[in-house]
Amino acid sequence: MPDIILLTKIVYQQITFQDLARELKVSPQTLEIRLEDFLHYQGHFSTEQAREVIFQYKTRKSDILIQLIQSFKEKLIKEYEAIQVEDINYFKKLTTETDFITNQEITSLIDPDFQQTLKKQFPHFRISAYYDKGLA
Template identity: 30%
Template sequence: MKDHEISLLNYHFDYFFQFCIQENNIQVLSHHFSNHKIEGLTVVDGLGTSFSYERDNPKVKQNFTLCHELGHFILKHDGSYFAESIDNQENLVEREANIFSAVVLMPDIVLLSKIYYSCDTFHQVQNSLEVSKQALFYRLSDFLREYYSDNEGEATQAIESYIEGKNSFIFHLFHDIREQIIEEFNQFKPSLINQVKQKVRKVGFTTSLEYPDLLNQDNWKAIKASSINIKTWLVYNKGKSIAYVWDKEKFSDEEAKNKAELQLLLM
């Protein structure tokens, strides 16, 4: 979310999912079994990695399955073949993938933003995140259990009231833990490489005035490796310097240098 400057209220798992499959060249396919016994498959072989999902399942179930399969990949589960079925839900690896899926679909900070700050109803949260009623119920249960382990009954009652359209109980629970959730979210610092890459993708140019760590030339190699179109350099004058990054398809070397020198003069 931070790397791609995604609004918490507009968050949708597909931002992260699409980024992961594109970065890792993962193929996504649909399949169909008449008994719907196989919800999802992950196959890793010499041809690469592929995920598949039951095409006749509801969209919300497909979403959960896709994130579940991504979980096997991101969590580096040992194996080259994983099948999500109704028969193996208690398997440790499958449970880990389920937890991963739930968190990607419904991150802590997003739930806080929607339920506490935006005052969205249960159904509004469910619809905006494209998850099932059951998935959201269990996610909220697991989430609140983490903070209210000594009073699970109160948390369950709050969720049930929330489903019925009564927000005050769950609002109170979120109020007491909101600072912890925000602090945990703020501990994550966006990647310099991703920030610069996103900025250059949008406008074609950026400098160390916006990202001071660009002055550290040790970062340049990784930045240039992130895209074949990205170039980096540095200009200096009278003890002042600016490092700059540009998209060579949008600006020539001379144009980028002129832009950097202009900013240097204005310092």
């Protein structure tokens, strides 16, 4: 349950505690522990303070939790945007979803060194590139 998911589900979609647990496919106890950890780490709440906020959320009084999350929303968004996925890992992920990948999805596909890396790691894939700056 990444922080950015909690932000989206609780603040923007305003999903109830019960629906959130069901949607994330976790037990209510697991969600409580995650929210407690979330409030402790992001909001520097004590265990008791976090439990009170979570209790309010569980009883369909989500205003307090929404306000708290909004107070550190910018930090959550910056942390999410700072995550960088290596191109090779993104390539692996895309190969499970599609049969054709271009440099529109992974710009480093135009790099001959990256192509060689892919050929070594994925010998069963055909990797081809043709770019002559419009001369042909």
